[in-house]
Amino acid sequence: MTKKKQIDVLLHKFVPKHLLLTKEESQHLLEKYRIDITDLPQMFEKDPVAIAIGAKEGDIVKIIRDSNTTVRSMDYYRYVKKEKA
Numbered sequence: 001m002t003k004k005k006q007i008d009v010l011l012h013k014f015v016p017k018h019l020l021l022t023k024e025e026s027q028h029l030l031e032k033y034r035i036d037i038t039d040l041p042q043m044f045e046k047d048p049v050a051i052a053i054g055a056k057e058g059d060i061v062k063i064i065r066d067s068n069t070t071v072r073s074m075d076y077y078r079y080v081k082k083e084k085a
Contacts, residue, residue: 009048017064020053021077026060029077043078055080 009015021029030037037060043050045057055061063076 008052010052015049016066018049018053019062019064020055021060021062029060037079040077040079042081044083045080046083050080057082 010018026037037058040060043055043061045051045055049055050061053061057080059080061078061080063078065074065076067074
């Protein structure tokens with residue numbers, strides 16, 4: 001039996017920073033933009049990054065992408081969803 005080598009996907013240079021929002025932060029985001037959670041793009045619960053940060057169905061993940069052309073970074077949001085069986 002061979003052991004699989006674990007790779008931390010969060011350390012890869014092409015994976016931007018992912019932050020799991022608290023329930024309060026999630027509610028504030030939805031109220032600020034007057035949207036429903038399903039209005040956000042989705043990511044699946046089995047996504048390697050979702051697994052790495054412990055995201056579960058119904059959570060919102062903030063993705064911070066650094067930009068080489070602007071002074072500030074760009075923030076994106078995804079809601080976590082289960083894949084259909």
